[in-house]
Amino acid sequence: MKSSFKIFLKANERIFINGAVLRVDRKVSLExxxxVQFLLENHVLQAEDASTPLRQLYFIVQVMVMSPSDKETALPLFRESLPALINTFSDQTILSDLKHVDRLVREERYYEALKTIRxxxxxxxxxxxxxxxSAGLMDNEPRLKAVGG
Structure with a gap:
């Protein structure tokens, strides 16, 4: 069964599809x-904004969408970061959703993984x-460094 996804873009908005950057010159809808792997421009996180553990994880997954040629570099970083986050957080919603994100990334459903992290x-x-x-984060776990450059 084929999936279909309708996207509405404003003039001059960009969308990243399978690593390609497309900019539309007028209001348009795409089906x-x-x-395909895609990311809407308003969901793009800049490296300097990856300032929390979850935003850093988001940035790693984002690299897999925006730069498929860097996926082989980003995936091991994801595989290192995710267990660290699972061991760091104690909030059950976060833990459950992080396990779901892991499954989505394994299935290469990056858009859904990013949406879950957001x-x-x-x-x-x-x-x-x-x-x-101590309310949701264990005191003895180090914070992750920002990813990207």
Missing amino acids: LLND GLYDIEAEILGNNPP
């Missing part, structure tokens, strides 16, 4: 008729910003 940002912000570390 993707088969499985959905955890508010929980992570609450853990890191509004509560003491």
